[in-house]
Amino acid sequence: MIKVVFLDRDGVINFEPGDYTFEVEQFKIVEGLFEGLKLLKEKGFQFIVITNQGGISKGIYNHDAVKKVHSYMQKCFKENEIDLLDIYYCPHHTINEKCICRKPDSLLLEKAMARYDIDKSTAYFIGDSRRDVLAAERAEIKGVLVKSNDKLINYLNQIN
Numbered sequence: 001m002i003k004v005v006f007l008d009r010d011g012v013i014n015f016e017p018g019d020y021t022f023e024v025e026q027f028k029i030v031e032g033l034f035e036g037l038k039l040l041k042e043k044g045f046q047f048i049v050i051t052n053q054g055g056i057s058k059g060i061y062n063h064d065a066v067k068k069v070h071s072y073m074q075k076c077f078k079e080n081e082i083d084l085l086d087i088y089y090c091p092h093h094t095i096n097e098k099c100i101c102r103k104p105d106s107l108l109l110e111k112a113m114a115r116y117d118i119d120k121s122t123a124y125f126i127g128d129s130r131r132d133v134l135a136a137e138r139a140e141i142k143g144v145l146v147k148s149n150d151k152l153i154n155y156l157n158q159i160n
Contacts, residue, residue, distance in 0.1 A: 001119035003044050004085065005159065006109060006136075009051035011128035011148035013073065022053075022061035024072045034080040036152030040159060046085045048116070049073075050108050050125065050135070054093030063091065088112055103127075104134035113139065124159050126152070 010016045015028040037047065049070075055061045070087050077084050088108040092099040101107040113120065125136035128148040136143030144158045 001117050002046055003122040004048055004112075004116065004118045004124075005040055005045045006048050006050050006112070006123065006125040006141075008103075008125075008127035008129070008132045009049055009073075009089075012126055012146060012152070013049065016128065016148045020055040020060055022055055022065045022069060024069055027069050027072055029076055030149055030151070032151035032153050034077075034082060036156055037082045038080075039153070039156055041082060043159075045159075047077075047082065048085045048112050049087040049089075050103065050112070050132075051087070051089045052093075052103050052131075053089045053091050054102070056091035057093035057096045066091075085116060086112060103129075104131035104138065106135045106138035109135055109139035109141065113141075122160075126155070 007013055010021055013030060013033060014021060015030055021027055053066050056063060066089060074084055090099065090101040090108060092102050120141050123141040124144055125132055125141055126144045126146060127133060128146050133143035133145050144155055146155050
């Protein structure tokens with residue numbers, strides 16, 4: 001079994017401008033992200049991103065745009081010597097359809113936990129909204145609520 005920290009994307013990894021981030025040019029890493037992740041990596045954690053991308057359902061952008069942003073994000077992680085185990089995203093939005101993969105539901109977390117044999121007792125989900133913490137609770141893991149766009153290092157005392 002492995003130790004994992006799940007990360008929300010917008011507001012935790014990249015700056016949340018208040019609207020959808022779907023172009024590489026818009027994607028700005030939150031200050032201090034990699035400093036915090038390196039400390040977690042030293043504690044034996046691996047990382048998986050779980051993100052809602054409802055702009056796809058709304059027709060604002062498409063899967064290719066998300067894949068380009070995620071490819072760029074992975075490049076940023078590699079440049080900072082942090083590996084991402086995987087990225088899961090929900091393309092749905094409640095205004096158009098119902099699904100169980102969109103946070104606050106927990107299907108994406110559950111899929112990742114099954115695929116990677118993740119130890120629930122040592123898993124955390126870091127997010128900047130109540131729906132992230134609810135998804136963690138539904139998946140029976142610990143949720144860590146951070147202030148959007150804040151330095152991750154300010155919250156590491158909540159992760160063992």
